[in-house]
Amino acid sequence: MPPPVRRKTIVLVLVLGAVLALASVAHAGNGGFAPLTPHSPNARRINDSYVWISIFAGGIFVLVEGTLLWFVVRYRRRGRPRTVEGPQIHGATRLELIWTGIPVLILAAIASFVFYKLPGIQDVPAAKAEGGPLRIQVNAHQFYWQFTYPDGSISIDELHAPVNRTVRVDITSQDVDHSWWVPELGGKFDAIPGHRTHTWFKADQLGTYRGRCGEFCGVFHAEMKAVVDVQTRAEYTAWLSSAASDLGRSEWQGACAKCHGPQGEGGYGPKISNNALLTQAQGLEQLIRNGRNKMPPVARGWSDEQVRSLVAYLKQKVYKGTSSGG
Ligand code: CUA
DSSP: OOOHHHHHHHHEEEEEEHHHHHHHHHHHHHHHSOOOOOOSHHHHHHHHHHHHHHHHHHHHHHHHHHHHHHHHHOEEEEEEEEOOOOOOOOOHHHHHHHHHHHHHHHHHHHHHHHHHHHHHHHHHOOOGGGGGOOEEEEEETTTTTEOOOSSSSSSEEEEEEEOOOOOOEEEEEESOOOEEOOOOOOOOOEEEOOOOOEEEOOOOOOOOEEEOOOSOSTTGGOOEEEEEEEEEEHHHHHHHHHHHHHHHHIIIIIIIHHHHHSSSSSSSSOTOOOOGGOOOOOHHHHEEEEEEBBBBBBBOOOOHHHHHHHHHHIIIIIIIOOSOOO
16 A cells, blocks of 8 residues: 555544534534524434434444545545456445345434434323413414413414423314424424314423424415514513504504505505505405405404404504595
8 A cells, every 4th residue: 555545544534523513513503404403302312313314314324435535535446547446345244244134234323313302202291281382373364373271371483381381283274285494493393274283382481493394385385484573472472462452553564564664655566555445344354354356354263353453453553545646
């Protein structure tokens, strides 16, 4: 073995080491490579499975790529004629058993770990001490999330929940397929019209957790963001009692402003702040319940109370009066 090859091998190993070191730095700062820090037991178990699988995947990647690079250098042509054949070898029983046995063991280790974690990810805890989980309905619409609480309160795009409380969310869709996804609080769940799926979370920390629709559902898919506001129990209760008075604003921001602009000044959808229809309760109800042309029926499935809240809000806060100039 001539010394230059060894030197190059050393360089390769060092480069590989540097790459791995950089990757771990990026991982520490989470530069977008690793999942967000989980804040719910189910999300934590999903994360554990991710880490466990990554250990094997990372090891295999280094082994395969390292061997590849090593062979490329070690067995390069060195000026031999292209027609020269290497020694022909047939069968290596021991080696073949090893490279079959090890992957089988790896897959068994991965599968066992994931199946061990699965019930803790999927099954909603009974939460008997608290009288069962808090149940919140999630109803996806083009292009917002509607949340209904046990007392009938409703919010749009902002889910309020008490900290350290098991929350079961039942998910469905009013129109097309969407997907409920709050990475820090658990996995991704399809929202399918006419069908109900469920998941749960138990947030371990106060704060705001970001979610988004995980399924392409139309032009405003990217605006279908949700926020889970995890509050103290007192804050949550206080919020519930104020939810009804805030419903109109919540509906405006979630269902209307994304298209028509924050002040109704127009955006993807037309300017509406000077449209007299905003003051005509019946015509307006028709429009939002049934949609028209490109406008989706944003209020499909709404209660009369919900429609009244939005109509009142539009009249008071959005309508600026018809003007010949505007
Ligand atoms: Cu809803 Cu994408």
